[in-house]
Amino acid sequence: MSEIRTDWTKSEIEEIYNTPLMELIYRAATVHREYHNTGEVQVCTLLSIKTGGCPEDCSYCPQSALYQTEVDAEPLMQLNEVIDSAMQAKASGSTRFCMGSAWRNARSNKDFDRVTEMIKAVNSMGLEVCCTLGMLTEEQALKLKQAGLYAYNHNLDSGEDFYEKIITTRTYNDRLTTLENVRKANLSVCCGGIIGMGESDGDRLDLLHTLATLPKHPESVPINALVAVKGTPMEGREKATVWEMVRMIATARIVMPASMVRLSAGRVDMPVSEQALCFMAGANSIFAGEKLLTTPNNESDQDKMMFGLLGLEPRKAFKEELEKIS
Template identity: 35%
Template sequence: MSVAPSPQSSSNNESAGKQPTGNPPVFSPPGYFDALATRVLEGSPITREEALSILNASDLDVPAILAAGYRIRHHYFANSVQLYFLMSAKSGLCPEDCHYCSQSKVSEAPVPKYNILKRDDLMEAARVAAERGAKTYCLVISARGPNEREMKAVETIVPEIKQKYNLDICACLGLLDDDQAKRLKACGVDRVNHNLNSSESHYAKICTTHTYEDRVQTLRNVRDAGMEMCSGGIIGMGETKEDIVSMAFDLADLGVQSIPVNILNAIDGTPLEGTDAMSAQDALKSLAMFRFVNPDRELRIAGGRELHLRMLQPMGLYVANSLFVGDYLTTKGQAPQADYDMINDLGFDITGSCEEVSIDG
């Protein structure tokens, strides 16, 4: 099918989203984003140039971008919203130098520091996750990768949590070798989170103690072990728009099942302290771009949504279909009731696993 000309190729070359200083923003050609959505729904992926046109679009285009993205989201997930509960099972004490992270060795942020929690603490958190309507319990440790004691603790607790609370388990344990991935699969872990965090070209600017390829290899080990891959990133770390597009396409190429998109919370005491905040409009355009590039993947509005989207959080759910309910690793989320009210006010439904959602063919 034909697609409306991109903003960049319009005869009015000032219609390409963000305008040079002094020029007022204008709308993109009518129907452009809707035509892109139609093409995606017909099975034809968008190009990197078209993905970039979403990020470069004027803020005036945000309603049209979200409306087009909602068509894709609704086709695959209807109005369902899946909830995740995040548990920081080990905090601080990390030898890596990820510049965004308050738990890294280069951070001066005051964060709790403790080794992996005892069984009763992890079970109590699982109870809270089930009580809050979460389908997935995310077990997270701060580390380069799990040591043997931590592996055994996970192997022991996961079967008990699944048996008692019927929760899916997502483990976020750092870098994994193939044997560790197989052990996690054997004990009942459903998926592993390991974020790419940024593009390959930008990665060395935010971390030097491991590489982008190290992260990709962990995801390959997870996939080869038969678990689902949960991987996304952080936007607003000084990367270019091309970097954000590159990350979205890398995630599509890897075939990850779940994509959390964080918006940088520039925590005082970290190397990224003072980084200019991403606007709510740019965050919404980025979320929509991830939906266009990964149309049938679970897309989660993750850390930073309360800080950056604020009153526009409901708009993000027109393209994303999952949320964390409760707090993050070292920062607070909004009250769970506020999330429930937001979902209800949208007319959306909290659901179980994606496989249980009726897909509108």
């Protein structure tokens, strides 16, 4: 059985990452079998509860107020609208419901209180509730936990050196501090990154190294392929290839064996054959629903057909992930 380690060196991860692809997939698939039911894929729905108008300058994001994109700023959604969306998500097979707001950080105000109401309502429906609300203090993380939050998403996006080339309004350390606060509140951590932003293999390795050497591995690791949106500084970038995605997913699977590795943004134009390769390489979670925050995603009917074809089942909610992670 592969060991869960948080003392990986960068050169060890580099060696895995550079393994010939077929061998890498085989190795990742072997680790996957040791820790997971390979017939199960977690299906998560992501809802943007507060869209656009964000003061941050993340170069990949159409929700930044600094870029002229087709995303308009909207106020925080109403509780009943969120409940309706969560019911639809549950009916179409999602077991995790993630709510995202385009905030630099959560502020302790009425909007925050409304989010806690949303968490309570969605939690009572038996869904695992996840939020992504920007930077959090320890106190805010605790309040969210008390409201019934299961997981918090806060991505590191890329390696530390590349980070300042894509975002200038906050630091890598700010991200790590929020991740620490989330851990202190005993929330499940969802943290990953994006490829195809112009970063080098070394930057990708830096990201994987940071994730795999956190005091505890994130329970969920989303791997995104950049969706280059018109109006953002990333407009016109070519999408990462499936081989780059597979290499990234497989390496993440090997160095963080018990984590859920999520095939996230960029899945929309992947044929089933490419998605199947990602599942073979150790991905065991996807986002469902027509939109991923503001960018298009796969239709749930297409996903159902894919699950049928590949013999996959949606994973049930509330299986304890936390206990399996070192």
